[in-house]
Amino acid sequence: MATTHEIKVQRREDEGKGASRRLRRTGNVPAIVYGGELDPVNIQLVHEDVLLASKNEWFYSSILDLSLDGDVQKVLLRDMQRHPYRQQIMHLDFQRVSANQALRTSVPLHFLNEDTSPAGKASDVVITHEMNEVAISCLPGNLPEYIEVDLGELKLGDAVHLSDLKLPEGVEIPELKLGKEHDVAVVIARHGRIEAEGEGEGDAAGAVPAAKVDEEGKGE
DSSP: OOOEEEEEOEEOOOOSHHHHHHHHHTTEEEEEEEOTTSOOEEEEEEHHHHHHHTTSTHHHHSEEEEEETTEEEEEEEEEEEEOSSSSOEEEEEEEEOOTTSOEEEEEEEEEESOTTSHHHHOTTEEEEESOSEEEEEEOGGGOOSOEEEEOTTOOTTOEEEGGGSOOOTTOBOGGGGGOGGGOOEEEEEEESOOOOTTOSSOOGGGOOOTTSOOTTSOOO
């Protein structure tokens, strides 16, 4: 079952870049909420509250309860604009969700038991995470904050694909409906050693040291 989090907001009457700059100087963040059968509404949030919430994974992948003077609307965060070098959030976009309408969003992947797996214990195996999040489709009430990927049995040469993920009830991955070629790898366990081309028998004059950089830039 999805977990919800309440975010307090206020209605914003002034619009435009000048109004947004003034708003930021007072320690607030301009934002908009849209979607559903209601008109878009300009809102503002306390920057300190938003900055604190943004440090949590749930802020990006969970249903949020936007509370405007007691009027609560369920939304998803769809866009966040940050200042290029300051620790400042510049603008937020929220989309309303309907309990009876499927939504599409991305949720994080949590990898479990990697260190205790056969691949994780082997010194010559590298485990690569090809994806850290996955796009899913579900009703808002079924939205998970994350999806667990158990790597406890992962061995050298193994790969975990999208179709291997254990999804909560009511959740699906739209990408898998597009064909087998879209069943991409999520995790791969490979040899950590890179064997040099041409290694093996050959005359000494033509031998290339394994650590030497070749013409394509491979090596040390």
